[in-house]
Structures are given as C-alpha cells and as structure tokens.
Amino acid sequence: MRIEKNSELLTNIKSAGIILKPSSPELKDIYLKIKTLFEEANINIYLEDNSANMISLNGYSLDELCQKVDFLISVGGDGTLLSVVRKSFKFDKAVLGINLGTLGFLTDISMEQLPDFIKDLKKGIYKIDNRMMVEGSVNLNKFVAFNDIVISRKSISSMIKIAGKIDGKHFNSYYGDGVIISTPTGSTAYNLSVGGPIVYPLTEAFIVTPVAPHSLTQRPLVMPVDFEIEFKIIDNQGAVVIVDGQDIYEVEQNQSIKIKIAKQKAKMIHRIQRDYFEVLNEKLRWGN
Numbered sequence: 001m002r003i004e005k006n007s008e009l010l011t012n013i014k015s016a017g018i019i020l021k022p023s024s025p026e027l028k029d030i031y032l033k034i035k036t037l038f039e040e041a042n043i044n045i046y047l048e049d050n051s052a053n054m055i056s057l058n059g060y061s062l063d064e065l066c067q068k069v070d071f072l073i074s075v076g077g078d079g080t081l082l083s084v085v086r087k088s089f090k091f092d093k094a095v096l097g098i099n100l101g102t103l104g105f106l107t108d109i110s111m112e113q114l115p116d117f118i119k120d121l122k123k124g125i126y127k128i129d130n131r132m133m134v135e136g137s138v139n140l141n142k143f144v145a146f147n148d149i150v151i152s153r154k155s156i157s158s159m160i161k162i163a164g165k166i167d168g169k170h171f172n173s174y175y176g177d178g179v180i181i182s183t184p185t186g187s188t189a190y191n192l193s194v195g196g197p198i199v200y201p202l203t204e205a206f207i208v209t210p211v212a213p214h215s216l217t218q219r220p221l222v223m224p225v226d227f228e229i230e231f232k233i234i235d236n237q238g239a240v241v242i243v244d245g246q247d248i249y250e251v252e253q254n255q256s257i258k259i260k261i262a263k264q265k266a267k268m269i270h271r272i273q274r275d276y277f278e279v280l281n282e283k284l285r286w287g288n
C-alpha cells in the first residue's frame with residue numbers, strides 16, 4: 001500500500017477546539033461525552049461560540065479558538081467539516097472529523113472509535129495529510145474551497161455561457177448548467193455526480209468539470225496546480241458562484257471569477273488505519 005505524504009505530527013497536545021453541526025441542540029450529550037473522553041486523556045476541550053450558544057454554554061469565536069488550541073474537532077457530517085476547514089484555513093490548524101452525518105466521506109472517526117483513537121493520538125499513532133485547497137476571487141471577494149467552487153446559472157430555465165482562460169489565454173467556452181472547479185478532495189462530491197473523475201486526494205491537480213454541457217464533446221479536464229484560470233460570465237443574466245455548497249456570491253455579465261490553487265494546504269487528522277480505497281469501497285459501495 002502506498003505511504004501517504006504526512007505532515008509533521010502534533011507535539012505535546014494540550015487542547016482542542018470543538019465545532020458542532022449547526023441547528024442540532026441534541027448534540028449536547030455527545031459533546032459532553034467527547035469532552036470527558038479527551039479530558040480524561042489530559043486534553044482540554046474548548047467550544048466554538050455558535051456551537052456553545054446552541055447548547056446553552058459559553059464559547060470562543062472560531063478565530064480565538066484557533067489561536068488557543070492545538071487542533072480542531074468537527075462534530076457532524078461532511079458539511080460541518082468542510083465549513084470548519086474553510087473557516088480555520090488561515091490559522092493552519094489540523095482538523096479531526098467525528099462523524100455523526102449520513103455519508104461521512106471526509107469525517108474519519110465514529111463515536112465508537114473515539115476512545116481507542118484518543119489512546120493512539122496520545123501515543124502519536126495517527127496521520128495528518130495535507131489537502132489542496134482552491135482559492136477564488138469575484139469582484140473584491142476572496143474565498144477558499146476545500147471541495148469545490150461551482151459557477152452556476154441563476155435560473156433553471158436557461159443555460160449559461162462561460163468563457164474560460166488559462167494564464168490569460170482562451171481555452172474553452174462552457175455552455176450548459178455551469179462548471180465545477182474541484183479539488184482532489186472534492187472529486188467524490190458534486191464532480192462525481194456529473195461524471196467527473198475520482199482523483200486520489202493527495203494528487204497535485206485540480207479538475208474542471210462541465211455540468212450538463214450542451215455539447216457531447218465537452219469533458220472534465222484535469223489541470224496542473226500552477227495554472228491560474230479565469231471564467232468570464234457571458235450570459236446577460238449573470239451567474240452564481242457557490243463555495244463548498246455553502247457560501248454564495250452573485251456575478252454579473254462580463255465579470256470574471258479567478259481561480260488558482262492555494263499555496264498553503266489544509267491538514268486533516270486521520271486514524272492510522274484509514275485507507276482511501278476502503279473508504280471508496282464502503283461509501284460508494286464499490287466492488288460489492
């Protein structure tokens with residue numbers, strides 16, 4: 001089995017910050033259980049303030065939390081993890097995902113696995129992998145995505161035309177429902193649903209996949225990481241740009257979205273036993 005490129009492990013872990021899936025006050029008991037398990041292992045737990053308000057406790061803003069703790073813990077599904085990675089990215093904190101969601105493709109650890117994982121964490125038996133992020137800008141807004149940046153039509157009744165340039169030179173026009181610019185991590189999300197390739201998460205590349213193109217010759221493109229891509233909206237109705245399925249920006253006709261790979265990478269904490277192909281097998285029901 002291929003050895004993944006790890007980041008350095010965390011040293012002398014003293015504390016972690018927890019972010020809970022929003023609108024889920026029923027998570028209070030699970031939070032208290034997680035806190036007890038970590039504190040029994042001498043790792044102090046602090047809570048993010050939106051999560052704290054939700055379960056009537058006190059907390060810290062995400063920025064304060066990132067400055068205070070050694071790593072972050074996302075408790076929820078893939079969506080919660082995506083949001084935690086994106087919002088904490090500038091602080092370069094490793095993130096562990098505890099899975100309470102339905103699919104749990106990105107979140108590694110279940111509540112049943114947590115006690116053993118904490119023992120391994122204390123002994124340094126875990127891995128941290130570095131995941132590519134894409135960064136984009138629209139007008140004066142700058143953002144990063146862990147999964148994908150989607151450029152989509154505003155209304156379902158019409159198609160959209162988008163002109164693509166690489167390093168300033170025209171390479172393609174997309175005419176259809178839109179375009180997905182995905183990281184290798186995001187390749188198993190929206191990209192997969194519209195026929196894009198699965199790209200091993202530590203691959204150095206990004207993927208540009210048309211959504212319902214009105215030309216049978218259009219195909220997903222896998223691009224090298226040093227390309228800078230610009231998409232200009234030709235359509236007179238404008239478009240929307242959706243970041244990780246969660247943040248939305250409006251773009252007008254003739255405006256452009258610029259996209260490139262972020263210099264820094266996101267750090268994900270995994271169980272040492274985690275194997276990507278087993279995850280594919282289990283979650284996508286391959287080979288069954």
Ligand SMILES: NC(=O)c1ccc[n+]([C@@H]2O[C@H](COP(=O)([O-])OP(=O)(O)OC[C@H]3O[C@@H](n4cnc5c(N)ncnc54)[C@H](O)[C@@H]3O)[C@@H](O)[C@H]2O)c1
Nearest residue numbers: 078079103104105147148185186188189190191193244245
């Ligand atoms: N038709 C589609 O498949 C479609 C449409 C819109 C958005 N999305 C994806 O949903 C993502 C946001 O996820 P969410 O959980 O916040 O929203 P969500 O709750 O609507 O989840 C969509 C599904 O995608 C799964 N998912 C998310 N990231 C994944 C990944 N990297 N690999 C495999 N599966 C993944 C989630 O577990 C969930 O089952 C977006 O980044 C986009 O890729 C998919």
Ligand SMILES: Nc1ncnc2c1ncn2[C@@H]1O[C@H](COP(=O)(O)OP(=O)(O)OP(=O)(O)O)[C@@H](O)[C@H]1O
Nearest residue numbers: 021022076077078079080083100101102103104246
């Ligand atoms: N901080 C956040 N900001 C905005 N939306 C969020 C945030 N955290 C989660 N969400 C959204 O809330 C919804 C549910 O969260 P999440 O994905 O964590 O749980 P789930 O749907 O149960 O699990 P999964 O996505 O693994 O199936 C998702 O659509 C996700 O995009």
